[in-house]
Amino acid sequence: MKFKSILLSSALALFLASCGAKKITATPLEVTSTITAKKAKLTEAQEQRWSHLDLVNDSVPGMSVDRAYELLKGRKATKVVVGVIDSGVDIEHPDLKDVIWTNTKEIPNNGIDDDKNGYIDDVHGWNFLGDVEHENMEFVRIVKKGDDGSATYKRAKAEYDEEIQQIQAGKKRIQYIYDANKEFEKVLGKGYTAEQVKNLKTDNQMLNDSKERFVRILAQVDQNELSSELEEAMNGVGDEGKYHLNIDYSPRKDILKDNADDWNANGYGNNVAWGPEKEGALHGTHVAGIIAQARGNGIGGDGVASNYVEIMSVRAVPDGDEYDKDVAKAIRYAVDNGAKVINGSFGKYYATHSDWVYDAIKYAADKDVLIVFAAGNEGMDLDADNTERYPNDDKNTLTQYTDNILTVGALGYDYGTKVVAPFSNYGKVKVDVYAPGMRIYATTPNNEYKYLQGTSMASPNAAGVAALVRAYYPKLSAVQVKHILMDSGLALPGNVIVGGDPSNTRPFAEASQSGKIVNAYNAIILADKESRK
Incomplete structure (x- = not known):
């Protein structure tokens, strides 16, 4: 019986193994x-x-x-x-x-x-x-190659022109909010609140013009977070103009030394998992x-x-x-x-x-x-x-x-x-x-x-x-x-x-x-x- 029991166990094990x-x-x-x-x-x-x-x-x-x-x-x-x-x-x-x-x-x-x-x-x-x-951006790279008469080029050129206009206008808007935030900090100190802005009495025209906007903003985020986001936004606007939309910026050729249009050009890059900086x-x-x-x-x-x-x-x-x-x-x-x-x-x-x-x-x-x-x-x-x-x-x-x-x-x-x-x-x-x-x-x-x-x-x-x-x-x-x-x-x-x-x-x-x-x-x-x- 013991032998039979072992056989049954083995059969059961095989069955279960087959089923997972x-x-x-x-x-x-x-x-x-x-x-x-x-x-x-x-x-x-x-x-x-x-x-x-x-x-x-x-x-x-x-x-x-x-x-x-x-x-x-x-x-x-x-x-x-x-x-x-x-x-x-x-x-x-x-x-x-x-x-x-x-x-x-x-x-x-x-x-x-x-x-x-x-x-x-x-x-x-x-x-x-x-x-x-x-x-x-890819549409910038298309524009850099010149007008080939294609619909893709026309679309890319139109987007490029629009982005350049928007970045200039956006930079002015962000700069204004950035400067106003600095002025509020001078008057109210870092970490100021929406309530402080609302109750502020001042002859500063920039602050008076910005009060309503900042009350709305500070209802969503605290002032320290706002300052951090504005710093990032200022840097981001800079990156757009300096890198993303800059027709004269060509890191592929100048830094990587690779031709992105040649599939057979290999051996470029390196083994640093995070790139030049973490x-x-x-x-x-x-x-x-x-x-x-x-x-x-x-x-x-x-x-x-x-x-x-x-x-x-x-x-x-x-x-x-x-x-x-x-x-x-x-x-x-x-x-x-x-x-x-x-x-x-x-x-x-x-x-x-x-x-x-x-x-x-x-x-x-x-x-x-x-x-x-x-x-x-x-x-x-x-x-x-x-x-x-x-x-x-x-x-x-x-x-x-x-x-x-x-x-x-x-x-x-x-x-x-x-x-x-x-x-x-x-x-x-x-x-x-x-x-x-x-x-x-x-x-x-x-x-x-x-x-x-x-x-x-x-x-x-x-x-x-x-x-x-x-x-x-x-x-x-x-x-x-x-x-x-x-x-x-x-x-x-x-x-x-x-x-x-x-x-x-x-x-x-x-x-x-x-x-x-x-x-x-x-x-x-x-x-x-x-x-x-």
Whole structure:
């Protein structure tokens, strides 16, 4: 009997092994009531990780990540490499250093391409920008090449002329508010309040002219935050004129020494993950943190898939517009070096070599890699006629050429008609799904953390869920994982404001292709079901 018992146990073990872990029988979450406004009252700790909360327990339109981890207790996972194509990553950040991808085929700092992949000492990824920090906008680069008679040139030139006018007018407005703030500080001291401004009696004409405006501003932010934002705005205006719109600024040629129009010109860039200075890698470090910063360690926020991913830093996005050549080569680099999910929190409205990027995306599809892109922050309907945004999965035709791209719009945490972030692009065809993107707390360079917002933050939230699914269900394809995130999301009944315009409403079901928000808990339930077919 003992022998028989052992045989039965072995047979049972084989049966269970063939079926994988125990079947998940949990019921997916759903929203049954029509959207009604609900102002979230979050503690600081909740706000720092609101994208992990959910509507059922917390009345917050997060992704139910905490619930998902309850489902996954005791189950085995395999590490997933996530390529972060961005401005660079501070790989020394204490909340990220343990999840950084390492190319084990490369011997560090020996000056040799040990794995013969074309990149020397690419131990933690590759920096396709080298020492370039700032860049022109793509429409400026088109104007610089001269009038070729094309409609693209005419559109680019018109935008360039308009931007130059706006930056000049904007600089005057910002300068006036900046100067008025300094004057208020002289009279009232730093940290002054709206009430002090309102009650101020003065002969200073600038202060009298500015009182009403500053009372309104200080009702939204405190004066110290205002001062900080004004400093950033002044610097930003300077960067626009000095770098983004400056026809005489050519860092590609002068610094990187590369021809962006020659696909066969290789070997440019270096292996410094964060670029020439860590501060310039703020965006990419924040994106990486959303996906992978350590969970539950009492500092910073929590990563969506921190225990199950390795972050590969692929620097290809400068301050300004990215080059198609860099994006295409970055995608291929990430794919060739083992990434199964790629996050791309970038985009532009002109492209000179979009075919290179399309080919790279198709290459990723052939290698079973899911790419998650941010939808953009212009509050636009991407389905509208003549709207071109790059990269995309339809070559701007509204007909997909590949099915391995997930395009993500952004949500805020106040549930109601304003749940779609006012800056988020939208579209029934071109946006696939929504995820948290307003006031997201994550890692920034030099061991710091910040709240940032944009579809740039929504994209890695969704990419983190995709990586979590691929970690636990590695046999599911990239296309399956994409549709699991879309099909399993939470549908929100009712209308929402899109584009930040209260007069522009539509059913949430019509704001994206899925009509849903990413939900990790539901995604795991559906992935488990799909994996057993």
